[in-house]
Structure formats: structure tokens, C-alpha cells
Amino acid sequence: MPQENTSVLHIGWMSRAVAALTRAGADVTCVLAPADLKDARAAHPRLRTVVVPDQTNVEGILSGLARASLDIGGFDAVCSGLEYCLAAAAVLSDLGGLTTSATRRAIAMRDKAVQKALVRAAGVATAECVTVDTLNEVSRRADRFPAVVKPLNGSGAQSTYRLERPESLDAYLDAWTGKGPWLVEEYISGDEFQVDGIVRDGEITLLSVSRYLENLIDIHDGGLVAHIALPPEYDPDLYEKIRLLAHSSLKALQHHDGVFHLEVFRRGDEIVFGECGGRVGGGRTDEVVRRSFGFDLHDEWVRALLGRPSAVTLAPEHTAGVVHGGMNLHAPHGRVLRAPAHDEVLARPGVVHAELRCVPGWTMPDVTAASHLRAGVVVLSGTDDREVEARMRDLADWYAGQVVVAPAGESGGR
Structure with a gap:
């Protein structure tokens, strides 16, 4: 797999992503915030770094590269393993002439309203939703309660709340002071599952379905954040339904090569799309998948990024x-x-x-x-x-x- 002299610009500090790139033989430059510089130097002493005030801000990144006498067009690839840096990495990739549709794909994987519209148009079941510019619009734009209010590009259930009734909006206003806009969506009842995997040439080669002990939104009421990777033989019907949803969703989002992290709900016999990201799942999802199926999601992300063959040739078996x-x-x-x-x-x-x-x-x-x-x-x-x-x-x-x-x-x- 290693191939020398591949020049990669990684946006944001993520030690495991940089380590995977380095293992692949890439020459890595990392854009990061001042607070991350000490950890980056300790973990990778020879790593070339570009420090910027905000690693999600494209203008700031370009200014930092200019200060370092680096040209975006001089990199073979621009990427990020961090949720909040994906769109910035895609824009910079387009500016460098590396991929014509990278920005469009990144926005589809980040903006929840765009994402749901695309998968719904592809026939995938998902929550009905509407965007609002101010939180004062929530009570009159929500068709029914309970409803869910969230930022358009959030993650980790941060500032994502279930409103039981219109009056619940006051509590949300107290908890969240961001600028918006926001997504107001139908509340989907049922069990929530975490889905992680690898897609190559539009085909899913690895699929890991984990059941949450408690739905993520319940974290605000003290819910436990925990998931268990289910062996496919435990529930073949569930795996097949989720595989079909994931395939249709990834196709609609034009995410044909790489890794993915997907949230879905089981409502009766129906599987409902929640959200999808073109990244490795948070926590130690990578470790759970590695121990369960024998493959490193970060390494597979790098292989797809650099156009190299996947190590996963057939659907891998779960550890017996x-x-x-x-x-x-x-x-x-x-x-x-x-x-x-x-x-x-x-x-x-x-x-x-x-x-x-x-x-x-x-x-x-x-x-x-x-x-x-x-x-x-x-x-x-x-x-x-x-x-x-x-x-x-x-x-x-x-x-x-x-x-x-x-x-x-x-x-x-x-």
C-alpha cells in the first residue's frame, strides 16, 4: 500500500487520520488550530503544520498556506477526517482542480436539509423536515409534535432536541445560542442503529450495524451513549434492509468511494434514514469495527482517498x-x-x-x-x-x- 511522494493536505488535527496517511507513505501537511499544535508535535514530530485561527474557515486556511509559501494546487489530495472540516477540505480540493464535485458531495454529507431532500428524492424513507431562519419560527412551522430541532450541520446530538409541545421551545432557546438556520423535522420513534462501513465504486464492501442501548437524542435526559456491533447472523433481515437503504442513500449523496457513518431508525418493519457522514464514526467506532470485522476504517479511508485498491475484497465475516x-x-x-x-x-x-x-x-x-x-x-x-x-x-x-x-x-x- 505505501507509495512515496504523494502529497496530502489534511485539514484539522486528528492523530489517527494523520497516522493512517503516514502509514500509506503520504507526505502530509496538516492545517490545525493553535491549541492542537503541541499535541501534533508530540505525536508526529516531523509533521509539517500550518496553524490557522479556525480550521473550518476556507479564507483563513488559504491565508495560512500563503504565509507558509504553499500552493493548494501543489497537493495531490486535500482531505479531512474531521466532521467539521469536511466542507472546507472539499472546497479547497475544488480550488486546487483536484475534483469537480467534491464540494457538492461534502455539502450533501454535512447539511441535513440537503441530505434529506436528496435521499427522499431517491425513494428513501426519512423524516419530513423544513428549515427555519429564526427559532421563533419553529412553533408555527412544525406540523406536529413531538418535533426535533437541530442545527443544519451539527453532530453528536449537540443542540439537537425533541420538543414535546410548542411550549418546549423556551427550553431550547435557553440551551442554544447559535445563529442558525435550523432544521425542524418530524420525530421518528423506534430503535436507533449506528451503521458504519466502506463503499467502493458505489458498492458496499463492509457493513457494520450496531444497536444503540438508548437513542442518541436521549443523551439530554441522561441517556447512556453506547452501541454494540451486531453479527450479521443475529438478524439477517435487518442487515439486508439497512444495506439496501445505505446503498440507495450513498448513491443519492454521490458518495461512491470511502467510508461512511450512518444513523437509521427501525419503525415497525420500516428502516428510516436519519443522518449520514462521509467519515469514520466517533468515539472508538474504528476500534469496534476493527475488532469485529478485522479491518481498519482509517486505512480504508486513505486507500479510497488516494485511489488505491481496498483491502476488503469480499464482505468480511464477523469475528466468531x-x-x-x-x-x-x-x-x-x-x-x-x-x-x-x-x-x-x-x-x-x-x-x-x-x-x-x-x-x-x-x-x-x-x-x-x-x-x-x-x-x-x-x-x-x-x-x-x-x-x-x-x-x-x-x-x-x-x-x-x-x-x-x-x-x-x-x-x-x-
Whole structure:
């Protein structure tokens, strides 16, 4: 796979994406924010970096490249493994004459209104929705309640709320101060699933379907953020229905080569499209998929980006006799006085991988705001999904109970 002298501009700092590019033999330049420079230098001392105030701002990126005497047209590829940087990377790719439709595809994968219109036109079931310029329009534009209000290009359920009735809008206004516009959409009931995979030449070569323990939107009510990758043989009918939806959706979004991260709902016998991103899923989705199917999504993303053959030649089999899942660790909000150590977490039943943020002196954020706010992330295994779920719930309760935070009103920490 490695091929020397391929010049790649990566927008935003993401260590695993840069590492995958480097493994592929690419000469990487990374555009990043000042706060990321220290971590980037520590992880990749020889990485060429361009520091900009906002790594999602195209004008700022072009200015930074000019300051570094770099020309966008001098790169063989422009990309990003980060959700919020995808559109900027696509615009820069178009400016460099690298791909004629990159910007259109990136917008389709980011803007929820554009995305839903495209898949609906392709015959895929999805929520009815409308955009509003001001939040004051929500109550009169929502056809029925409950309804969902979200930013057009958000992620991780941040600022995404279910409004039970028109009066619920006041709480949303208090929680979100962004500028909009917003998407107001029909609330889809039913179980939510996370779908991750690889698509090459428009054909899905790897498909991983994970069931959420609780729907993501329930995070705002204290819901647990956790998913378990289901072996295909557990529910072949579910896998087939999701494969058909994913194929039609990716075709409508013109996402023919790369990786994808999709959210769907099962409403009775129907599978309903939620959202789709042309990236590796968050948390440690990559680790769950690797342990479940034996392939690295980041490496496959790089292969598609650089036009190299995929390592996945046939639909891979799920690891026999073992089921894996990923979960966010939650803890009380406040300045941390005591928290379990890494070795303690790894010693819990089923834990095979753990990354912890929560250490004494750190300020634990309010995890009900978004799915990326967490004490840490773990990957667990078990003989079946029920055992994994039981281990997840036990671990979540144990961990949260072990964390001690300072009484409300005390400040400090980092």
C-alpha cells in the first residue's frame, strides 16, 4: 500500500487520520488550530503544520498556506477526517482542480436539509423536515409534535432536541445560542442503529450495524451513549434492509468511494434514514469495527482517498464467538477530586480498550449537552450482545459512582 511522494493536505488535527496517511507513505501537511499544535508535535514530530485561527474557515486556511509559501494546487489530495472540516477540505480540493464535485458531495454529507431532500428524492424513507431562519419560527412551522430541532450541520446530538409541545421551545432557546438556520423535522420513534462501513465504486464492501442501548437524542435526559456491533447472523433481515437503504442513500449523496457513518431508525418493519457522514464514526467506532470485522476504517479511508485498491475484497465475516461495543463513560459535572485509574477500568469485566480524560484536577463537563462530552471511552467484549450490554451498564454505574467532584461553587482545575 505505501507509495512515496504523494502529497496530502489534511485539514484539522486528528492523530489517527494523520497516522493512517503516514502509514500509506503520504507526505502530509496538516492545517490545525493553535491549541492542537503541541499535541501534533508530540505525536508526529516531523509533521509539517500550518496553524490557522479556525480550521473550518476556507479564507483563513488559504491565508495560512500563503504565509507558509504553499500552493493548494501543489497537493495531490486535500482531505479531512474531521466532521467539521469536511466542507472546507472539499472546497479547497475544488480550488486546487483536484475534483469537480467534491464540494457538492461534502455539502450533501454535512447539511441535513440537503441530505434529506436528496435521499427522499431517491425513494428513501426519512423524516419530513423544513428549515427555519429564526427559532421563533419553529412553533408555527412544525406540523406536529413531538418535533426535533437541530442545527443544519451539527453532530453528536449537540443542540439537537425533541420538543414535546410548542411550549418546549423556551427550553431550547435557553440551551442554544447559535445563529442558525435550523432544521425542524418530524420525530421518528423506534430503535436507533449506528451503521458504519466502506463503499467502493458505489458498492458496499463492509457493513457494520450496531444497536444503540438508548437513542442518541436521549443523551439530554441522561441517556447512556453506547452501541454494540451486531453479527450479521443475529438478524439477517435487518442487515439486508439497512444495506439496501445505505446503498440507495450513498448513491443519492454521490458518495461512491470511502467510508461512511450512518444513523437509521427501525419503525415497525420500516428502516428510516436519519443522518449520514462521509467519515469514520466517533468515539472508538474504528476500534469496534476493527475488532469485529478485522479491518481498519482509517486505512480504508486513505486507500479510497488516494485511489488505491481496498483491502476488503469480499464482505468480511464477523469475528466468531465475540461481540464488541463502544461506550462513553459518564461522571458528575464539576472539578474532579478522584477518579478510577486506567488499570482499574481495564480490569472491569469485558473491557478490552479504554481512553480516559477524567483525572483529578480536570473539570468534568455536563455530558448531557453532546455525545463528545465524556469522561472517557471504552470498548467492551462479550459472548453476545446481551452480555456486552449488561457489562456496559454495570461499568457505567460503577465508574460514575467512583468519580468524586468538588462541591458546587468551587472553581479551579483545567
